[in-house]
Amino acid sequence: MIPLSTNFAKFNALKDKRCVHLLEIAGYSRVFTSQTTNIPGQQPWIQEISGGGLDADCMNGSASRSELTVRVLDKDGTISRDLQSIIFEGAVATLKTGFRELPQSDFATVVVMKMDKVEVAERGTIYDFVLRDLGVELNNVIYRTGDDGYPTSQDHKRTVVGNPMDILVDILENEIGYPAGWLNATVIAAYKTNLFPGLTMEFSLDKPPQADEFLKTELFKPFFGFGFWDYLGRYTPHFHAAQAAPVIALALTANNIQSPLPVEMAGDYYNVVSYRLDYDGSNFNSGIDSLYAPGVNIYGLPAQDIIQAKGLRSPLGGALYARLVAWTLFQRYGLRPGILQPDADWEGIKLEPGDLVTVTHAQIKNKLSGAESMAAEMFEVYGVAPDWQRGTVSLSLLDVNYLAQGPYLIAPDGTPAWTSASPTEKATYMFIADDATKQYSDGTPGHPLFP
Numbered sequence: 204m205i206p207l208s209t210n211f212a213k214f215n216a217l218k219d220k221r222c223v224h225l226l227e228i229a230g231y232s233r234v235f236t237s238q239t240t241n242i243p244g245q246q247p248w249i250q251e252i253s254g255g256g257l258d259a260d261c262m263n264g265s266a267s268r269s270e271l272t273v274r275v276l277d278k279d280g281t282i283s284r285d286l287q288s289i290i291f292e293g294a295v296a297t298l299k300t301g302f303r304e305l306p307q308s309d310f311a312t313v314v315v316m317k318m319d320k321v322e323v324a325e326r327g328t329i330y331d332f333v334l335r336d337l338g339v340e341l342n343n344v345i346y347r348t349g350d351d352g353y354p355t356s357q358d359h360k361r362t363v364v365g366n367p368m369d370i371l372v373d374i375l376e377n378e379i380g381y382p383a384g385w386l387n388a389t390v391i392a393a394y395k396t397n398l399f400p401g402l403t404m405e406f407s408l409d410k411p412p413q414a415d416e417f418l419k420t421e422l423f424k425p426f427f428g429f430g431f432w433d434y435l436g437r438y439t440p441h442f443h444a445a446q447a448a449p450v451i452a453l454a455l456t457a458n459n460i461q462s463p464l465p466v467e468m469a470g471d472y473y474n475v476v477s478y479r480l481d482y483d484g485s486n487f488n489s490g491i492d493s494l495y496a497p498g499v500n501i502y503g504l505p506a507q508d509i510i511q512a513k514g515l516r517s518p519l520g521g522a523l524y525a526r527l528v529a530w531t532l533f534q535r536y537g538l539r540p541g542i543l544q545p546d547a548d549w550e551g552i553k554l555e556p557g558d559l560v561t562v563t564h565a566q567i568k569n570k571l572s573g574a575e576s577m578a579a580e581m582f583e584v585y586g587v588a589p590d591w592q593r594g595t596v597s598l599s600l601l602d603v604n605y606l607a608q609g610p611y612l613i614a615p616d617g618t619p620a621w622t623s624a625s626p627t628e629k630a631t632y633m634f635i636a637d638d639a640t641k642q643y644s645d646g647t648p649g650h651p652l653f654p
Contacts, residue, residue: 204452204553204554204555204558205311205312205313205434205552205553205554205555206311206553207311207550207552207553208309208311210305210306210309211301211302211305211309211310211311212550214301214302214304214305214309215302215548215549215550217302220302220303220549220594221238221302221303221594222237222300222301222302222549222591222594223236223237223238223240223300223301223302223303223305223310224236224237224249224252224298224299224300224591225237225245225298225299225300225301225307225310226249226273226275226296226297226298226332227296227297227298227299228291228294228295228296228318228332229294229295229296229297230289230294231285231289231291231294232244233245233246233281233285234246235247235248235249235273235275236248236249237249237252237591238303240307242307246278246281248275248276248277248278249273249274249275249276250274250275250276250329251272251273251274251591251592252271252272252273252274252298252591252592253271253272253274253591254269254270254271254272255268255269255270255271255298255313255314255316255334255589255591256268256269256586256587256588256589256597257269257431257555257556257586257587258556258585258586258587258599259429259431259441259556259557259585259586260429260585261427261428261429261443261585262424262471262508263419263424264418264419264420264422264423264424264425264428264429265419265423265429266429266430266431266556267336267431268314268316268336268431268432270319270333270334270335271298271314271316271333271334271335272331272332272333272334273331273332273334274324274329274330274331274332275329275330275331275332276328276329277327277328277329277330282330283327286321291318291321291332292318292319292320292321293317293318294317294318295315295316295317295318295337295436296315296316296317296318296332296334297312297314297315298312298313298314298315298316298334299311299312299313300313300549300552311552311553312434312435313434313552313589314434314436315337315432315434315435315436316334316335316336316337316436317334317335317336317337317339318332318333318334319333319334319335320333321333336432337385337432337436337438338415338432338438340379340380340381340414341379341413341414341415341418342413342414342415343379343413343414344411344412344413344414345374345378345379345411345412345413345414345417346361346363346378346408346411346412347411348361349361350362354411355408355409355410355411356409356410357409357410360407360408360409361406361407361408361411362405362406362407362408363404363405363406363408363514364403364404364405364406365403365404366395366399366402366403367394367395367399367402367404367422367426368391368392368394368395368399368440369395370404370422370514371391371418371422371430371440372386372391374414374417374418375438378414379414381438384437385436385437385438386437386438387433387437387438387439387440390439390440390441391440394440394442398426398442398444401520402519402520402524403516403519403520404514404515404516404519405514405516405519406421406514407484409484418430420511421512421513421514422514423440423442424510425510425511425512425514425515425524425528426442426444426524426528427442427443427444427528427531427532428440428441428442428443429441429556431555431556433555434555441556441557443531443532443535444527444531448630448631449559449581449606449607450559451559451560451561451581452553452554452558452559452560452584453547453550453551453553453554453558453560453561454560454561454563454579455545455547455560455561455562455563455564456562456563456564457564457565457566459547459548459550459551460545460546460547460564461545461546461547461548461595464545464564464566464567465543465544465545465546465567466567466568467541467542467543467567467568467569467570467602468541468542468543468544468570469539469541469542470536470539470540470541470542470601470602471506471536471539472498472502472506472536472537472538472539472540473495473498473506473507473508473532473533473536473537474494474495474497474498474499474502474505474506474533474537475492475493475494475495475499475505475506475507475508476492476493476507476508476510476528476529476532476533477490477491477492477507477508477509477510478490478491478492478493478510478512478525478528478529479509479510479511479512480511480512480515480516480517480521480522480525481515481516481517481521482511482512482513482514487511487513489517489521489522491522491525491526491529493526493529493530493533495533495537497537497538498533498537498538498539501538502539508532510525510528512525534603534605535601535603535605540601540602540603541569541570541601541602542599542600542601542602543562543567543582543598543600543602544586544597544598544599544600545562545597545598545600546590546595546596546597546598547595547596547598548594548595548596549594549595549596551587551595551596551598552589552596554584554587554596554598555584555587556584556585556586556587557583557584557585558583558584559581559582559583559584559603559606560581560582560583560584560598560600561579561580561581561582562577562579562580562582562600563577563578563579563580564576564577580602580604581602581603581606581607582600582601582602582603582604583600583601583603584598584599584600585599585600585601586598586599587599614628614632614633614634615632618632620634621634621635621643621644621645621647622644622645632650633649633650634649634650636649636650637649
């Protein structure tokens with residue numbers, strides 16, 4: 204989630220607001236803007252901005268950002284003269300956004316990308332600055348040297364052992380060579396501590412894999428997640444197996460949902476997960492097949508997702524994670540979740556894939572419950588597409604209201620019994636429930652670790 208200042212939100216609520224965008228290029232003295240700012244060094248030459256949307260595909264462990272094109276007027280041939288002594292390609296560029304009259308200290312950094320190319324347009328009066336996401340080096344191969352120092356091959360294998368997050372860092376920093384500041388260290392450390400404590404993966408590679416493909420197929424898909432470059436240009440992992448109470452990034456209501464109103468559509472469903480692990484170099488020697496009975500009962504024919512994890516070993520905790528992934532996938536896709544694709548006002552620019560929003564609207568029907576309206580239904584963002592001219596954001600949302608039912612945390616020492624606990628404690632923690640009824644003493648359904 205991109206942080207927005209209180210002042211930004213205040214200006215966003217104004218009916219006559221007007222968006223202002225700034226493009227900063229590292230090593231270049233000029234800043235291009237979409238409106239006149241009267242600030243020295245800032246040139247109001249931006250004619251149009253397009254692209255830059257971010258989409259995640261959790262079933263395939265991937266996320267990608269589209270090219271971002273900033274069309275800039277070559278005022279009096281100034282940029283043409285600059286090009287004689289400056290190479291823009293490869294420079295890191297930062298795009299910020301705010302509003303007219305809003306102090307630029309309150310502008311939001313939307314994205315950090317790398318300049319891919321500069322193209323001439325409109326008979327030489329315009330330049331298109333085309334930016335791409337960071338991470339082109341992920342197309343390179345990694346682990347090129349075997350354990351014995353020879354090039355990795357069938358006879359000179361490379362062994363990779365470690366926690367999933369340690370392997371991620373090793374690939375990005377040591378194999379690819381990204382500086383540590385390009386990694387979201389806080390998120391990586393949190394997943395290592397809370398989701399993957401004690402887990403060890405073990406790979407035996409007989410050829411150097413491509414970095415991006417290895418991350419997708421061997422780390423993110425097996426654990427039901429994806430990695431993306433966030434708004435500050437940091438590589439950030441996201442996994443769907445939640446570890447704590449959900450944090451709502453934005454409440455979508457009639458006040459910030461733009462017309463026309465979206466209609467909730469039916470998403471994909473999966474009610475069988477076949478998880479393969481304990482790979483010996485040619486075969487997977489263990490399999491865990493999970494079936495989601497409610498989904499099979501409703502839809503009849505099974506819809507299967509096959510996950511192959513070459514690095515997971517049963518003796519090293521792999522079976523536990525296979526079941527956790529299957530459970531998480533069933534919660535999301537077992538009963539064909541609803542999908543919404545609303546347009547939000549410019550506050551929606553704060554959202555990134557994996558963020559949670561709630562939708563409350565009297566005129567949007569809830570497909571899953573059959574209710575004629577939505578009341579704080581929880582959705583997860585998997586697509587964000589800004590419209591830089593209109594100041595709106597097209598969102599792709601997946602219904603994940605199951606997260607509202609948990610998971611719940613283990614109550615720490617000193618927490619009162621259920622009847623004496625505070626509302627916050629009751630909403631956060633698990634308590635001892637009757638084994639037969641699964642209820643607390645007052646008849647409230649017990650809080651499970653996983654619903």
